[in-house]
Amino acid sequence: MSPRVLTALPVYNEESHLVPVLAEVRKYASDVLVVNDGSKDGTARVLSGIDGITVVTHEVNQGYGAALRTAFRYAIEHQYDVLVTIDCDGQHEPSLIPAMAAAVYPDDDEPYDIVSGSRYLKRFEGDSVPPEERRRINMQITNMLNESLGLNLTDGFCGFKAYRTLPLENLDIKELGYAMPLQLWVQAVHHGFRIKEFAVPLVYLDEKRSFGGSLDDSARRLAYYREVMDRELAICAAH
Secondary structure: OOOOEEEEEEEOOOOOOHHHHHHHHHHHOOOEEEEEEOOOOOHHHHHHOOOOOEEEEEOOOOOHHHHHHHHHHHHHHOOOOEEEEOOOOOOOOHHHHHHHHHOOOOOOOOOOOEEEEEOOOOOOOOOOOOOHHHHHHHHHHHHHHHHHHOOOOOOOOOOOEEEEOHHHHHOOOOOOOOOHHHHHHHHHHHOOOOEEEEEOOOOOOOOOOOOOHHHHOHHHHHHHHHHHHHHHHHHHHOO
């Protein structure tokens, strides 16, 4: 029997992207969850006019990590086998959803717990050139993850991922912001998750997209990432 797959999109103030992105996602995903993380624009109104999706709303904005945590909990509670997460800014390719979900349960191998999209595993025709400081920080943090955790990642921050749902119950996600993936990686290795990367195109549509507040400063953002990672490593080492 084929695995039950849920595709989830964390959303914050994505009014302008929702209709085209969800139309494309629904071509390749039958069960779609949108986590509206306290959007202040017309996101809620647009979502109310789209049929065939489930919407969970945070009344106030909690952060990217919080939206993903809600998606994890929903997938667990509704007994899905696989959760695919994809951002709603048009920078991921929805046509890859079925292949990424299928990669969790390969025919000739043990299942993977995380199949993580990588924009740097191989080049695709038409790939974007990423903003230099974002690429630099991604490389620095990815190298830190590899050195600290014994991983061999090429992209530590891609939001396009597929998860085997059952092991998600072991995670204790408390980092609610953009550094949540670092907490995820540390806990995944601590719990012995089986991990592989999956090549996806590199697309940047909005190079000036804001992280919000002080995180728009690259040095502060890098310090924040390092702080979260060091703290999580210490917590896991103590257990």
